Amino acid sequence: xxxxxxxxxxxxxxxxxxxxxxxxxxxxxxxxxxxxxxxxxxxxxxxxxxxxxxxxxxxxxxxxxxxxxxxxxxxxxxxxxxxxxxxxxxxxxxxxxxxxxxxxxxxxxxxxxxxxxxxxxxxxxxxxxxxxxxxxxxxxxxxxxxxxxxxxxxxxxxxxxxxxxxxxxxxxxxxxxxxxxxxxxxxxxxxxxxxxxxxxxxxxxxxxxxxxxxxxxxxxxxxxxxxxxxxxxxxxxxxxxxxxxxxxxxxxxxxxxxxxxxxxxxxxxxxxxxx
Amino acid sequence: xxxxxxxxxxxxxxxxxxxxxxxxxxxxxxxxxxxxxxxxxxxxxxxxxxxxxxxxxxxxxxxxxxxxxxxxxxxxxxxxxxxxx
Numbered sequence: 001x002x003x004x005x006x007x008x009x010x011x012x013x014x015x016x017x018x019x020x021x022x023x024x025x026x027x028x029x030x031x032x033x034x035x036x037x038x039x040x041x042x043x044x045x046x047x048x049x050x051x052x053x054x055x056x057x058x059x060x061x062x063x064x065x066x067x068x069x070x071x072x073x074x075x076x077x078x079x080x081x082x083x084x085x086x087x088x089x090x091x092x093x094x095x096x097x098x099x100x101x102x103x104x105x106x107x108x109x110x111x112x113x114x115x116x117x118x119x120x121x122x123x124x125x126x127x128x129x130x131x132x133x134x135x136x137x138x139x140x141x142x143x144x145x146x147x148x149x150x151x152x153x154x155x156x157x158x159x160x161x162x163x164x165x166x167x168x169x170x171x172x173x174x175x176x177x178x179x180x181x182x183x184x185x186x187x188x189x190x191x192x193x194x195x196x197x198x199x200x201x202x203x204x205x206x207x208x209x210x211x212x213x214x215x216x217x218x219x220x221x222x223x224x225x226x227x228x229x230x231x232x233x234x235x236x237x238x239x240x241x242x243x244x245x246x247x248x249x250x251x252x253x254x255x256x257x258x259x260x261x262x263x264x265x266x267x268x269x270x271x272x273x274x275x
Numbered sequence: 276x277x278x279x280x281x282x283x284x285x286x287x288x289x290x291x292x293x294x295x296x297x298x299x300x301x302x303x304x305x306x307x308x309x310x311x312x313x314x315x316x317x318x319x320x321x322x323x324x325x326x327x328x329x330x331x332x333x334x335x336x337x338x339x340x341x342x343x344x345x346x347x348x349x350x351x352x353x354x355x356x357x358x359x360x
Contacts, residue, residue, distance in 0.1 A: 115313055135305075209299055258304075260309060
């Protein structure tokens with residue numbers, strides 16, 4: 001009943017591509033992973049440069065039907081997401097990591113090892129590309145502010161015309177706020193072009209969990225080399241300066257969750273540059 | 276070394292990275308749409324994940340779905356960085 005299966009967090013490489021990733025990953029061992037299980041490493045059969053960081057989780061919780069049910073339980077999802085992220089963060093502080101999608105589970109370590117072996121080259125290649133970089137999130141919000149102090153007294157305007165005038169005023173306020181947000185977005189993009197290697201777009205945040213004030217209009221992630229991180233952070237953070245009603249929020253550094261695959265349809269940066 | 280480090284932003288101070296409480300929605304953006312997708316033994320199929328996304332949509336309407344940025348091509352890595360890859 002209480003069989004254990006292998007939950008895989010990430011592919012780990014010793015920082016700088018040193019030969020042995022196990023030391024780096026071992027630093028994260030003894031961490032509590034998902035469900036409290038201790039994190040350990042699983043090496044591949046092709047060498048020690050890459051290892052998987054894994055922990056054991058109860059099969060009962062990670063069978064397909066259980067997983068489908070759990071994923072609709074926000075408390076469960078949050079606890080797994082935070083545990084997963086905690087392991088990734090601890091690893092990323094010491095080594096290069098290629099995070100795996102949440103809830104990637106194998107029947108045992110050998111099955112996980114087989115996948116590491118099979119994808120070794122592509123893991124190594126992407127890891128090399130990401131080395132030295134972290135992900136930064138940049139979100140732009142527009143203030144949902146009430147229409148400016150009511151329209152001029154309706155005077156002899158009919159109720160219909162007064163309503164239209166109010167709507168017009170509101171619309172023009174909204175439009176100017178959105179124009180300001182576009183300006184902020186342009187500044188962030190310029191900072192990205194100066195300092196970032198890649199950008200990924202997430203959908204704007206809406207719904208119950210999106211509890212930050214304002215309406216989220218941009219939700220992007222940038223892959224930035226550590227040497228450029230301070231400059232990028234600084235420039236992105238100031239992108240809304242002088243733009244009333246617009247707010248920029250920078251999050252990070254994150255492990256490169258949004259950049260584990262090369263940009264779609266992308267040639268190498270050099271080729272892009274050449275065209 | 277990697278992209279992490281104390282010099283990355285004014286806001287973290289010496290607080291251990293793992294102790295920073297990130298917003299759940301930012302985390303789910305990354306954990307449900309980012310990360311390497313491997314075919315696990317017990318993992319949900321892609322179709323199931325889509326179902327999960329749909330059922331979660333009221334909570335988390337923020338999944339990257341092939342809407343990769345056309346801008347990616349316009350990003351020119353600074354000199355030298357491109358060679359890291």
